[in-house]
Amino acid sequence: MDSSSLRERQKERRRARIYTVAIELFKRGGFQATTASDIARASNVSRGTFFNYYPYKEAVLLDYGSEVMDRLRDRAEAQLQVGTPPLTVLYEVWDLLAEENARERDLFPPLAYEVMNPNPERARTAYQALPLSKVIELVLKPMHQAGMLRADLSLQRISNLIADTYLMVALRWSAYGTERTLQEEMRMALNLLLEGAVRRDALPGGPVRP
Template structure:
């Protein structure tokens, strides 16, 4: 029992090391130019060991994205519990995510492409790892309960439409640039989207 526990802890530490090294290499040298072999070598593991923990390079990014969204979810929960208006919480979360994406511009395209991956299993894995729609749904739920949102669309559909739009705008901004910052692009986008879901 103890040896099993020790092995599990060793595996967790090895995975954490591979993850930390990979993310640092992605940020320093770029995602596209960093290979699984590079990550394995820098982590002092074999290439096969890397793939035991991460079946493809993009899976490391999904762990990273999952961490980011978990942080946003916890922040939103705290703000709502403190009595902050849902619309203010949504704007804050939206801007925090845009700021993070501005700092790590090169990581947006591979994350976005993973959500759109033609392999259905990989796309589902990415969708589960990056639950922006679920975070938005949690924030908007009090507005739905108070009758502020339109009733002809489900809360889930509205939340997913808002989340999907964020992803597409961020991808376009990252890949093609803009004369506006991502935060400004997202501020305008959110105002436009909320105009479409608020009850008239």
């Protein structure tokens, strides 16, 4: 192994250690209360080294969100390949994401806010790291190809609207809560959205069901 490959492996291991320590600290003490200095100290690196890998604290959460999106995409692809109906897959992905967000309730708001960051570069980075709309597009593509979705909206537009709705409903639930679980809130929102996105003659006996 040449020296450059060794350095790259060392950098990858250091980044992985910083990430793992940071997420543990966020879960234990809360995102807002955990500082970059706390993460650096617990990772046995300097504060400057932390910022070499993560230019701002929220960037750690983007890695976390990216991992969640990868798991959802893998699950969706596997289900579609074995012939699971797209709407069933969509509801399953929706539920899994809601369960993750409810379990890590303290991590979701700062992660979601990054997508709306007033700094365009940070917002773009967050959007690319959290491609929920791409996962939804993957799931709905067979329905689009079969002509089961509205023709006046593109598949990308429909997927973006569904993803944006998830973001806003989850943010409101995380901040204020309701008498319903996040999964219940999300299913209500998805039912409403799909009844507007799917052609009425494509619905099996009325409102969309998972």
